Amino acid sequence: MTRRSVITGTGSALPPRRVSNAELAREIDTSDEWIVERTGIRARHIAADGETTATLAADAARKALEAAGIAASDIGLIVLATATPDQTFPASATRVQTMLGIDDCIAFDVAAVCTGFLYALAVADNMVKGGMADRALVIGSETFSRILDWEDRGTCVLFGDGAGALVLEAQEGGDVGILASRLHADGRHNDLLYVDGGPSTTGTVGKLRMKGREVFRHAVVNLAEVMNEVMAAAGHAPDEIDWLIPHQANKRILDATAKKLGLSPDKVVVTVDQHANTSAASVPLALDTAVRDGRVKKGDLIVLEAMGGGFTWGASVIRY
Structure with a gap:
């Protein structure tokens, strides 16, 4: 039988602070009309002090685990996609692992910027199909507000902070x-x-x-x-x-x-x-x-x- 990676739960997390285009326009030379016309963006969420890539990732992961109906201890693999890790090392995935109360599992980060989640998903999929783990958390989490030049209106209006996660589980046979x-x-x-x-x-x-x-x-x-x-x-x-x-x-x-x-x-x-x-x-x-x-x-x-x-x-x- 074919062993496949199936999505059994999803979750996401956004910082509470929501910044509208109008609020940005009070700080930099821009307008709601200019931003919406060129990008479609109306608002973004900005992480507060104490909110990090890892804390957002852990929040999203908890929701995905709840949706999947499994315990954190059932996870054998965490792959976290991010370009804004909490530290240069160790991997933010290991911080998430600790926040979830998992004593031992495979945990590492993947860096491919906006494509990072697709890279992380493919890596996790192949590891699950190969038998390295039966259940995996695949997470994308960023605090891009920390690397923006807030005087560059061409870029700072485009980005925000947040996290999304899903649970992959190995299943034999089927077409899902x-x-x-x-x-x-x-x-x-x-x-x-x-x-x-x-x-x-x-x-x-x-x-x-x-x-x-x-x-x-x-x-x-x-x-x-x-x-x-x-x-x-x-x-x-x-x-x-x-x-x-x-x-x-x-x-x-x-x-x-x-x-x-x-x-x-x-x-x-x-x-x-x-x-x-x-x-x-x-x-x-x-x-x-x-x-x-x-x-x-x-x-x-x-x-x-x-x-x-x-x-x-x-x-x-x-x-x-």
């Missing part, structure tokens, strides 16, 4: 679970989206830098191509998709990608207006939202996709 994943990277485009610091270069955390127009152009092409690639690998046609759950970077990118694929906008889950771009957290945040509001149902064919700095990009096809 992760059907296919495809991942890519092209480091030649480093200077289009990056952070200008790091332990080995400047000894500082650094701030996010982005050339938005060029990123937009690459995103639409790369996401459409990887979608077609992963659907072919899964043996399904794009018109069979029930829900596309994309990285929530920019409403214009979501619209352009759906149009390029011939998908109805009604099949695209959009949450970027409520929490902005939360990098590796955005896909699991959107998934949890759609599961909890009843849009995503058991048996639905869903596609997760993302592109981020690196460039990295990828997609997964899942029978929910």
Whole structure:
């Protein structure tokens, strides 16, 4: 029988502090109209002192465990996708492990920026299918507000903080679970989206830098191509998709990608207006939202996709 990784629970967490476009406009040279027209974003959540990538991740993980109906002690693997870890080392996943009261399990971070959750999901899927663990927590969590240049209105309005998580469980046979994943990277485009610091270069955390127009152009092409690639690998046609759950970077990118694929906008889950771009957290945040509001149902064919700095990009096809 085929051993597959099946999603049995989802969860998410957002910091209580919600910052609207109007509030931002009182601090920097921008406006609600300018932000909404260019991005579709209306608000973002900002972590307070004491709220970190790990604490948000643990909150999302607890909700996913509750939804799955299992105890934290049942988890054998934690893969945390983040570009904003609590510390340079050890991995924030080990902090989450301790917060959940798990004495021993595999736990590590994955860094692929906005595509991080797709990378983490593929890694966890292969480890579960390979028998390394029977149950896994896959988490995307970010506190991007800590690496933003709040004087750069072109970038600081785009991002927010949050976390999303899901539980993967091994099941034998059946046609549900992760059907296919495809991942890519092209480091030649480093200077289009990056952070200008790091332990080995400047000894500082650094701030996010982005050339938005060029990123937009690459995103639409790369996401459409990887979608077609992963659907072919899964043996399904794009018109069979029930829900596309994309990285929530920019409403214009979501619209352009759906149009390029011939998908109805009604099949695209959009949450970027409520929490902005939360990098590796955005896909699991959107998934949890759609599961909890009843849009995503058991048996639905869903596609997760993302592109981020690196460039990295990828997609997964899942029978929910």
